[in-house]
Each structure stands twice: as C-alpha cells, then as structure tokens.
Amino acid sequence: MKKLSIAFVTSVLLFACSEKKLENNLHLTGNIKGLKKGTLYVQRIQNDSLVALDTIGIDGNSTFETNIELKSPEMLYLFLDRGVSNSLDNNLLFFAEPGEVNIETTLENYIADAKVSGSKNQDLYYEYKKVDRRFQEESLDLIEKKFKAMKSKNNLEIANISAKQESNIKRKYLYATNFAINNKDHEIAPYIALSEIYDINIKFLDTIQKSMSPKVAQSLYGKKLTEYLASLKKKQQ
Structure with a gap:
C-alpha cells in the first residue's frame, strides 16, 4: 500500500511539473x-x-x-x-x-x-520578407512613375505602368503561395496565407490549407486558415 502511495504521489508530481512546463x-x-x-x-x-x-x-x-x-x-x-x-x-x-x-x-x-533568434518560423519569416520587400519597393517605384505620368497626362504611359502594377501584384501573390506550400511543415505557412494573401483566389488558399502537415493544421493559424476558408466557401454557395 505504501509503495502504491509513493507511486501515486510521484505521478502527481510529474504531472504537475509537465503542466508547469506547458504553462x-x-x-x-x-x-x-x-x-x-x-x-x-x-x-x-x-x-x-x-x-x-x-x-x-x-x-x-x-x-x-x-x-x-x-x-x-x-x-x-x-x-x-x-x-x-x-x-x-x-x-x-x-x-x-x-x-x-x-x-x-x-x-x-x-x-x-x-x-530574433531561436525561432524557425522567424527565420522563415525573415526569408519571406527579404523577397517580399522587392515587390514592395517595385510597387512604390511604379506608384511614383504613375503619378508623374498622370501629371503629364501621358495616357499610354499610364496604361503601361498599370499593367506592370498588376503583374507585380500577381508575382507577389504567386511567390507568397509557393512559399507557404514549400513550408507546409511550419506555422509560417497558414500565417502568410492569412496575413499576406487572404484575398487571393480561393483555390490557392485551398491548396495551402490542404498541403499543411497535421501538426500545422492543428496550430493556431492552421485552425484559423481552415475556419476562414470554410467561411469563404460558405459565402460562395
């Protein structure tokens, strides 16, 4: 009986320690x-x-x-x-x-x-933002050029710049989608989908959601992406 009591107390202490570790x-x-x-x-x-x-x-x-x-x-x-x-x-x-x-x-x-060090998701976020920054810089450059073209009323140049802006957005969204899919084993994947390309065509979000590993699917952002996608599909019905 004494041995049983000791075993019980030990198990309770181990459980308490694990709970503290989780907290x-x-x-x-x-x-x-x-x-x-x-x-x-x-x-x-x-x-x-x-x-x-x-x-x-x-x-x-x-x-x-x-x-x-x-x-x-x-x-x-x-x-x-x-x-x-x-x-x-x-x-x-x-x-x-x-x-x-x-x-x-x-x-x-x-x-x-x-x-920031010690976080694999942060490392991947740095990697993502390094490329994404190029799209942002190009976007700002095109906005400036378009403003000048509008001031000079150069309609041909305005149309040309508008086409480049649309292309830049498409490349940015395609990059974000591919990055999320290629990093499906990390929580950065659903985070990017929710924060960077939430308004992309639903089929791309669906591809990202289906590519997530089981662990990522059960994470905070994995669950949010699943819920968000479900709400979009419901609206389309």
Missing part, C-alpha cells in the same frame, strides 16, 4: 542596447485588439527576460514604452514559438536593428 514554455530573453529606463509589453492580438501577456520594467539594465505561456507558435509584439518619446518605432513583431527565443536590438533603431 510557461516560451523563455524570452533579449537586450535593447542604449535603453536605460522604460517598460516592455509582450502582446498578442486577441479579438482584433492587442492584449498584454506580460510587463517588463527596465531600469538601468538593458537586458530583459520573461516566461510566456504559448500553446502554439504565434506572432507576438514587443512594445516599448520609452517614457519620454512618442516614436512610432516602438512595436516589434516577432514569431514566437515554444523554447528559447532571443531578441537583440537597439534603442535608436528598435525595429530596423532587431535580430
């Missing part, structure tokens, strides 16, 4: 070079609003550390309240996932200098 399974660390005093807020989007998961006070030491409950890889925000500045450069987006994630940046260029 705070993201260990987030970092350093904001140049920051002497301020407040950091780890936030997530919930019901279309930013909700704080944790608050970290900075006073003299620019390093920070916290533990967050994360059931699935998810885009979070690290908001910096500088206290004396109204800078718009204060909300850093990063793809968090269970494990050790580190953020290194500077106070001067909080977002531009940010380097």
Whole structure:
C-alpha cells in the first residue's frame, strides 16, 4: 500500500511539473542596447485588439527576460514604452514559438536593428520578407512613375505602368503561395496565407490549407486558415 502511495504521489508530481512546463514554455530573453529606463509589453492580438501577456520594467539594465505561456507558435509584439518619446518605432513583431527565443536590438533603431533568434518560423519569416520587400519597393517605384505620368497626362504611359502594377501584384501573390506550400511543415505557412494573401483566389488558399502537415493544421493559424476558408466557401454557395 505504501509503495502504491509513493507511486501515486510521484505521478502527481510529474504531472504537475509537465503542466508547469506547458504553462510557461516560451523563455524570452533579449537586450535593447542604449535603453536605460522604460517598460516592455509582450502582446498578442486577441479579438482584433492587442492584449498584454506580460510587463517588463527596465531600469538601468538593458537586458530583459520573461516566461510566456504559448500553446502554439504565434506572432507576438514587443512594445516599448520609452517614457519620454512618442516614436512610432516602438512595436516589434516577432514569431514566437515554444523554447528559447532571443531578441537583440537597439534603442535608436528598435525595429530596423532587431535580430530574433531561436525561432524557425522567424527565420522563415525573415526569408519571406527579404523577397517580399522587392515587390514592395517595385510597387512604390511604379506608384511614383504613375503619378508623374498622370501629371503629364501621358495616357499610354499610364496604361503601361498599370499593367506592370498588376503583374507585380500577381508575382507577389504567386511567390507568397509557393512559399507557404514549400513550408507546409511550419506555422509560417497558414500565417502568410492569412496575413499576406487572404484575398487571393480561393483555390490557392485551398491548396495551402490542404498541403499543411497535421501538426500545422492543428496550430493556431492552421485552425484559423481552415475556419476562414470554410467561411469563404460558405459565402460562395
């Protein structure tokens, strides 16, 4: 009976430890070079609003550390309240996932200098944005050229630029679709579908959704993509 009691207590303790591990399974660390005093807020989007998961006070030491409950890889925000500045450069987006994630940046260029490590989804996000930035730059360049053509009332040039704009959008969407499909084993796939190409032809979203691995399909964004796709199909009926 005594042996049975010991076994029972041991199992309860192991279960409690595993539950505790699940509760705070993201260990987030970092350093904001140049920051002497301020407040950091780890936030997530919930019901279309930013909700704080944790608050970290900075006073003299620019390093920070916290533990967050994360059931699935998810885009979070690290908001910096500088206290004396109204800078718009204060909300850093990063793809968090269970494990050790580190953020290194500077106070001067909080977002531009940010380097996030420890997250495979973040690595893939960097890879995606590197190419996507080219489409954005081309888009801005074409907008500028179109504005000049409209000022000079050059209709032929306007039509030519409009065709290039349409082509640029198509290439951007095709790239995003292929990237999501090629990375179907990672949560970045449904995230890109939902955040970058949600208005693409439904057949492409359907292809991405069907290509997701079982693990990704059960993730936060995997479930959201499935729900979103179902709502689109229902509207078409």
